[in-house]
Each structure stands twice: as C-alpha cells, then as structure tokens.
Amino acid sequence: MVWLPLAITIWVLLWLVGTLDSVFFGVLAGFSAVAPTAMGPMVERLHGIPGLGVVLVAAALLLTGALVSNVAxxxxxxxxxxxxxxxxxxxxxxxxxxxxxxxxxxxxGNAFRTAMLIQYPRAGSWTIAFQTGIPGGEVRSHLGDDFVSVYVPTTPNPTSGFFLMLPRSEVIELNMSVDEALTYVISMGSVAPAEQALPVKQNPVSSH
Incomplete structure (x- = not known):
C-alpha cells in the first residue's frame, strides 16, 4: 500500500517517456529512410540519449502553440x-x-464540466455521470429540447463507458468538481469527496 502509488506513478511516467521517444525516433527513422547515408549515423547517436524525444516533442508542441496563436x-x-x-x-x-x-x-465548451447523478442501469440504481452536451440534429428533433447527453464511465477504468441521452428532470447536478467525481468513480466509491453545502434558494421578495 505504501509503494503502490509511487510504483504506478513511475510506471505511467516511464510509459509517457517511451511513447514520446517512439514518436520522435519514428519521425527520424522516416527521414533516415529517405536519406540513409546522411541521417543514419545521426539517428544512431541520438538513440543513445534517453529522454531526448520528450524534450524535442515538448519543444515542438510549444513551438506549434506559439505559431498558431498569431494570424499567420x-x-x-x-x-x-x-x-x-x-x-x-x-x-x-x-x-x-x-x-x-x-x-x-x-x-x-461545456463537455465534462458538470458531474451528475443518474439512475443507471435501472431505476433505483444510481451512478456518477458527466454531461457532454445536449442532443442535436435529427436526434433533437425527435427527443425535444429538455434532454441532456451524458457519459457514464466504467470502474475502475473511466476511459470506457456508455453514452446516454436522458430527460433533464431525471438527472441531479452535483456540486463536486469533475476531478472529485472521477476520483470517486476510479476508487469504486472508497474515496468520497467532502460534502459540500447545497446552494440556499432565496424566496423572491414580493412587491407591494
């Protein structure tokens, strides 16, 4: 229990470094295939530098962001x-x-900015879902305006799940953040977010 969080963190970081390195060296391999005499020795030397792909891919992403932030x-x-x-x-x-x-x-956008409580997979059985928007196009013409689109993640792997369209009256919006709701789902309910006070509804003041 002490080492598991650290081990998983290191494993994820190593996987990320390896993925970025693979992307970078894959691009270099493509160039070396075009010009093997000129690029081959350089690719071999760069292969011996661990983490170089991470640095160069990150630099490429920063450069791309700087370029697309102006008109040209x-x-x-x-x-x-x-x-x-x-x-x-x-x-x-x-x-x-x-x-x-x-x-x-x-x-x-409004996707994945609201955590919700819905009844799924049957009435009386509740689970966490995330609003992804509202139905549109032909679907909206059949269902009407008072529906919401939600994503129901699976546990403990939230990257797979189910897409549902539910009446707005059948969902309960939660005050917890999306991060807290995801933690709640991934931990299978063992890590519950702190209870937050519900907003106080004030009665409208009548005019005389």
Missing part, C-alpha cells in the same frame, strides 16, 4: 485542415477526431 499561424492551420479534409479515408478519421477534440477540450 492560424492561416497555415486552416490550410493544414483543408489538406487533410480532402484526402479520401484520411478525412473521415481526421474530421471525427477533430470534432471530438474541439468539443471536449475547447475552453468555451
């Missing part, structure tokens, strides 16, 4: 999107991932 960088980003959205097969994957990432990680 945003223009190039639009050209990039246009290129990938016109390639058969690739455009289906690229558009789907882009829409999901824009929805989940956009600063002005």
């Amino acid at each position: 960088g945003r223009w190039w980003l639009r050209q990039w999107d246009t290129l990938f959205t016109n390639i058969p097969i690739v455009k289906s994957i690229y558009n789907s991932v882009k829409k999901v990432s824009d929805t989940l990680f956009s600063s002005n």
